[in-house]
Amino acid sequence: MREISLILATVGRSTELKRLFDSLAAQTFHDFDIIVVDQNEDDRLMPVLQRARYLGLTLRHIRHQPPNLALSRNAGIAVATGRWLGFPDDDCWYEPDLLSRIVLRSRRNDRPQGVICRWVEQDAPQPPGLLSWERSSRFRDFPVSSITLFFERALLQQVGGFDGRLGVGQWFGAGEETDLMLRVLRTGATVAHEPCAKVHHRVEPTTASKSRIARRSALLRARGTGAMYAKHRLPLWVILRGLLSPVLKPLCRGRIGVELMHGLAVTAGRMAGWLRWSLSQARSPADEAQRLTDGHSH
Numbered sequence: 001m002r003e004i005s006l007i008l009a010t011v012g013r014s015t016e017l018k019r020l021f022d023s024l025a026a027q028t029f030h031d032f033d034i035i036v037v038d039q040n041e042d043d044r045l046m047p048v049l050q051r052a053r054y055l056g057l058t059l060r061h062i063r064h065q066p067p068n069l070a071l072s073r074n075a076g077i078a079v080a081t082g083r084w085l086g087f088p089d090d091d092c093w094y095e096p097d098l099l100s101r102i103v104l105r106s107r108r109n110d111r112p113q114g115v116i117c118r119w120v121e122q123d124a125p126q127p128p129g130l131l132s133w134e135r136s137s138r139f140r141d142f143p144v145s146s147i148t149l150f151f152e153r154a155l156l157q158q159v160g161g162f163d164g165r166l167g168v169g170q171w172f173g174a175g176e177e178t179d180l181m182l183r184v185l186r187t188g189a190t191v192a193h194e195p196c197a198k199v200h201h202r203v204e205p206t207t208a209s210k211s212r213i214a215r216r217s218a219l220l221r222a223r224g225t226g227a228m229y230a231k232h233r234l235p236l237w238v239i240l241r242g243l244l245s246p247v248l249k250p251l252c253r254g255r256i257g258v259e260l261m262h263g264l265a266v267t268a269g270r271m272a273g274w275l276r277w278s279l280s281q282a283r284s285p286a287d288e289a290q291r292l293t294d295g296h297s298h
Contacts, residue, residue, distance in 0.1 A: 002058075004032035004099060005082030005153070009064075009072035010090035011039035017048050023093040025055040029100035033058040035076040039067040067169060070162035070176045073146075077153070077161050085153050087146045092201040101197035102150050114151045114184060114191035116144070121203045130192050133185040138238050146177040147199050151184065159183045166224050172273055173217075175224025182232050215262055219269035226273020239274065243267050 006024070010017065024034065034052075036059055038045055049059055062079060064072045073087055084106065088094070098117060105115050112130070122145070159180070167176040184191060204214075229239045246263035250256065 002031055002033050002082040003103060004029075004084045004086060004150075005035055005076075005080035006032060006086045006088055007035045007037065007073050007076030007080060008088055008090060009037040009039065009069055009076065010045070011067045013090045014044045014048050016091040017045070018051065019093045020088060020090065021048070021052040021055060021057060023096070025052075025057055026096045027094065027099050028097050029103060032082065032099060033060065035059075035080055036061045037072040037076045038063045039065065039072055041065070068164055068167070069169065070167045071164040074161040074164070077156055080153060083153060084150055085156060086150045088199070089147050089201060092147045092199055095198040095200070098197045098199060101194055105192060105194040105197070106150075108192075110190055110192065112192040113155045113189040114149070114181075115197070116191065116193050117148045117150070117197035117199055118193075118195045119145055119148050120198050120200050122201075130190060131181075131185060133182070136185055137182060137232060137234055139242070144177050144181050145201075147201055149177060149181070155184060155187070155189055156180075159187060166227060170224075172224045172227045172277070173220030174222075175228050178224075178228055179231065182228070215265040218262060219265040219272075222266045222269025223273035223276070226270040226275070227277040229270070229274045230277035243270055246270075 008017075008020075024032075034057060036045070036049065038061060045061070049061055052059055060079065062075060064075045077085060084102070086099075086102070102115050102117065106112060110130070114131075116131070160183075161180075162176045163179050164170075166172045166179055167174060181191070225242065228234065229242065244267070246266040247260065250259040250263050253259075
């Protein structure tokens with residue numbers, strides 16, 4: 001059994017993986033393997049995987065169709081053997097000591113079941129200490145991206161993994177990692193920040209919000225946020241803040257052009273996601289696992 005299994009779900013890319021694999025080959029911690037979940041219909045990954053093995057990396061290659069990021073990661077969880085699991089994107093890369101810092105943090109006295117590393121390019125404020133359900137459910141101290149998340153495999157199995165209705169390519173176009181974190185925190189699990197463990201990933205420039213395509217993308221992602229409002233029954237004031245702030249901020253700044261249009265797209269997406277999830281009342285296996293967990297905790 002490995003200490004860490006990295007679950008890499010990928011589709012449509014090949015050359016970008018070389019940078020990631022180079023960074024993994026340079027890690028100062030070596031007790032890890034990589035589960036490559038291939039969502040491509042062709043064999044474009046084969047030369048890249050062959051090169052990664054030549055670098056000394058331990059890989060397991062599985063296929064998953066149709067493409068679905070959340071369900072692909074669940075397929076990786078199902079076959080992983082590492083005590084800890086991480087979820088790199090196919091176009092991110094790690095600092096050489098990232099995995100060693102994750103392991104060291106996991107072995108401190110508080111014994112966290114989850115560790116969040118730092119996304120360097122995002123440059124978000126790093127809240128100190130541990131995450132809590134109380135603050136995170138209000139979207140405070142909550143800079144969550146899947147590339148920064150490391151969890152004990154047993155904990156992910158307990159909560160049911162990712163929700164396949166959420167994420168890239170789905171009607172609810174984002175939110176799978178936020179949803180996972182909220183379900184994890186509801187169990188009472190200890191989740192800690194480790195800002196010295198650093199991951200890199202390109203951030204789209206803010207000027208991208210000026211395009212119609214970018215506004216459409218923002219609307220799709222915002223549907224996922226709206227789904228979070230309904231799925232986790234967040235307080236009404238949190239929902240109203242999330243619906244109003246994208247519009248009020250540009251109005252208060254006097255920016256009634258493209259920024260306001262972008263804000264309106266975000267608000268429309270959040271509203272649509274909130275209403276659609278509320279009306280559907282659908283329950284996934286992950287929801288059921290959480291319901292049982294909540295029932296046992298009372």
